[in-house]
Amino acid sequence: MVSVLIAPDKFKGSLSADEVARALERGLLEAAPRTRVDRLALADGGEGSVAAACAGRFSPEKLTVTGPTGRPVTAEVAVHGRTVLIEAAAVCGLGILQGGHKAPLTATSRGIGQAVRYALAGGADTIVLALGGVATTDGGAGMLQSLGALLTREDGSPIGPGGGGLADLRMADLAEARAALTGVDLVLATDVDNPLLGPTGTAAVYGPQKGATESEVRELDDALAGFVRRLEAGGVTEAARCADAPGAGAAGGLGYAGMLLGGRVCSGADYFLALLGADDLLAASDFVVTGEGSLDEQSLSGKLPVALARRARRLGVAVHAVAGRCTLPEDRTAAHFRSVQALTDLTDQDCARDSALSAHLLAQCGRTLADRWIGRGGTETSR
Template sequence: MDNPLLGPAGTAAVYGPQKGASANDVRELDGALAGFVRRLEAAGVPESAGLADAPGAGAAGGLGYAGMLLGGRVCSGADYFLTLLGADELLARSDFVVTGEGSLDEQSLSGKLPVALARRARRLGVTVHALAGRCTLPADRTAAHFRSVQALTDLTDRDCASDSALSAHLLPQCGRTLADRWIARGGTESDR
């Protein structure tokens, strides 16, 4: 993820609400992080303020920032682990890929694993289908990465995020739809 540490695109603002932080919590968290950066500056830590603005400083709740303070460099965690796991070799032997995400949203487009995987698959001519707990992106934003997107929230009015039994019940339905629509019939463009 390429978020800075602080501000409206920072770690507290972007990831706090995902973890249940209220608007007030986000302000407090961002203020505490800003105070930490000021203390580092006052203690003479070189580039502490500049590193807080660097892309990736807000990754993993601010661990990107900590790593940079220790001399580390930022790289895509998704790409790192895809390479480590030999994804390109696996993709080269694949007809299609099914990937998943709890919430397919703007953050997904900023480097989360499903999009990183889809980019690699596209380079190798492999189609990718996505299953998500919810999808807040319009079809024109997902089409560049995924041949199809199915969201559990499209199948029920109940809250899938807090009901793992409901999610477990709905996933086979997604699998059947995927098999019927895209695999069994070949998933032609007219099926979109």
């Protein structure tokens, strides 16, 4: 009996990672019913991270925190033992802005700090911040404030919300926030390597997609630079070094704030693969099916399908990819995947916004994989 691991990322805007996996499984088993299938919904630190963790060993817990515009939001964290995973996009993400109205200067990360406090109150000794998809560009100032940091104006009052509020910062004291995380392993899961400031920093690169105009991007970058200077003046000697570090610009600067609290940046893809036990499943599989919404140049820099393929290659396990679309020529994918199928090659319709169509086409891809790579009797072929 052939053993297949189906381990995709989400198809953003269409299907969750688990829905992608189930659709592929349905088609594969229709064509090769004697196949043994394991499903593993993946995430790399962005949207869907809690759902992916909870499809594995983690359990969801709901809490109410401050959303990006100051309104309360109900979010889920994922809990396993004394490890708590917090998905930044679920707390202060672009996807939860009321009416889709963006707030580039005032969106706050305060709710992230509240979620961290929730985890600490429950006895967590490992807190994973899944960084991606946020509406904020506040350098993590809101998170730091809700953990006890003093970020004040000239008159001693707290600065206002968002990156815009940082323009009024005159004094910074992180002592209480740092003390709150003493003895905790703070993991900053991201595959973004931007620094905090400058032309490749968080405001310049990600500000526009959060609604910032050209002048607002400059305003945000200047405010973040002032944040770094005030931290240095307040005795945070590593403030400038951390601002230059890869990943500081993740999630509107949440990566930076996490570093100031002693957090360690790690590859979101590799961390989640390890967290979800991918290696054990790979070792027990004859081949793997993975995929994501868009297989492109960014994928080759270490996004989930390629990160999974690298692990599989070390174990001698072949990997097949299914994507919503693929913009890479075969000579760019062959080093990682034995075959690639793209939904856009199967329809003229916009499947990226049609979940039912995407699921139907994924099942078709599953049948194609079975027909080509698994015999009808359930034995692997080399065709």
